[in-house]
Structures are given as C-alpha cells and as structure tokens.
C-alpha cells in the first residue's frame with residue numbers, strides 16, 4: 493500500500509521553526525513580509541535583500557532538530573510503505589531525521605545552499621552566512637558579482653520542472669496521499685492533492701486549521717501533528733500487516 497506524503501511548514505513548528513500562515517505564522521504576524529517575499533522585490537530592492545540575509549542568519553532553523561512527526565515518516569519508510577516524501581519545507585529536517593535523500597522531493601529547494609541569480613553558482617549557505625556575520629550585508633556572488641539568495645523558490649519563481657514531475661508521479665502512483673502541516677494554498681504544491689485524488693488515491697489531511705481540500709478528503713485530522721502523525725503512521729503500518 494504505497495503512501496505518498498506532502499509536508500508543509502506545520503510539521504516543523506514543533507521543532508521551533510514558525511510557519512507562514514498559522515496563528516503564530518511569520519506572515520500572520522507581519523503581512524509586509526509576505527509582500528516582500530517575491531523574487532521581483534528581492535532583485536529590485538537592496539533593503540529587502542539586506543533584511544532577507546539578516547533573517548537567514550538569525551533563522552531558528554539552524555539550531556532546530558527533527559521532531560516526532562519527522563521521525564514517524566522515517567518509520568513509514570522503514571516499513572516499506574513510503575512511495576515518496578514530497579516537502580514544501582526548505583529546512584532539510586526530513587533528511588536530518590533519517591529519511592533517505594532519494595525519497596525526499598524538495599519542491600521549494602533548500603535553505604542550506606545559496607545560489608547566484610546571474611551565473612547559477614551554488615554554494616553552501618554557511619559560507620555565505622559567514623560573510624554576512626563578518627559584515628557583508630548583501631554578499632555578491634564570489635564568481636560573477638551577481639545577486640545571491642537562498643536556493644529556494646520565491647513567489648514569482650517557477651518550480652524546477654523535473655522536481656515537479658517527480659512529485660506528480662508520486663502523487664499519481666500511491667494508494668494513500670497524506671498532506672501534513674500545510675495550508676494547501678500554495679500552488680502547484682497544493683494541486684498534488686487533486687492529482688492524487690484523480691488517480692484514485694484516498695486523501696488524508698493532518699492540519700490544525702481547515703484547508704481548501706478538506707471537502708474532498710477521506711479523512712481530516714485537525715489535531716497537533718506531533719501526536720496525530722505518529723498515530724496515523726502506526727495505523728497505516730498496522731493496516732499493511
């Protein structure tokens with residue numbers, strides 16, 4: 493019974509990384525931050541870039557550890573039931589928890605690398621953040637001098653086609669599609685729920701707040717993920733025995 497899982501920021505809040513749209517979300521508290529999160533604003537405004545580098549340097553993600561929900565998905569994989577773990581998160585906590593890198597599809601990239609917007613050079617984020625900490629408030633690309641940002645998908649940027657294709661195949665080839673900790677408002681990620689349903693999968697949603705896909709789900713679990721996901725994984729493993 494292959495299971496594909498889509499995770500969002502809500503799976504990492506128990507690890508101390510705030511989500512965007514939950515009650516304590518970064519954008520719920522500061523709507524201006526959402527307006528500044530587009531690629532156009534980032535390229536046009538050095539002030540937006542300076543605050544983005546400061547936020548990256550100060551991110552709680554650098555000291556975060558995987559929580560019980562990340563670990564439950566490792567159990568699901570070790571039971572042989574995981575088709576793919578599609579994540580909108582950029583924190584790499586699934587891999588840190590022990591999910592096989594080959595199973596994890598990072599739809600929105602990773603904050604652990606930086607990229608140059610001019611020459612596409614990819615560098616480890618810690619090297620760039622060391623420059624920020626040393627006083628460069630908007631460190632240019634070491635190769636071409638271009639603007640750098642984290643190797644993540646900003647609003648206004650397209651997902652990598654091969655990554656989205658892999659996610660679509662995983663959504664279309666599972667019996668159960670589980671969406672965890674995502675408001676299901678960011679497309680095309682949210683649309684994977686519809687693609688799984690169209691292909692005949694059942695949809696399970698684990699999220700504290702309602703989502704647009706709740707009416708189509710076979711099961712909606714509005715409970716804290718740290719408890720609800722380990723329980724659900726245990727049920728899936730027991731059902732497969």
Ligand SMILES: NC(=O)c1ccc[n+]([C@@H]2O[C@H](COP(=O)([O-])OP(=O)(O)OC[C@H]3O[C@@H](n4cnc5c(N)ncnc54)[C@H](O)[C@@H]3O)[C@@H](O)[C@H]2O)c1
Pocket residue numbers: 499500501502503504505506509510511512513514515517580581582583584600673674675676677678698699700701715716717718
């Ligand atoms: N950890 C990260 O990597 C991280 C953090 C913030 C934002 N993001 C990015 O922001 C975008 C945000 O979209 P999204 O849908 O992933 O997040 P979102 O902020 O839109 O939604 C998160 C959802 O999780 C729910 N939630 C939070 N903590 C929960 C808990 N402990 N138990 C139950 N429900 C909980 C909230 O109610 C909310 O509906 C993503 O594309 C992602 O790239 C990533």
Ligand SMILES: [Zn+2]
Pocket residue numbers: 608609610611612613633634635636637638
């Ligand atoms: Zn460059």
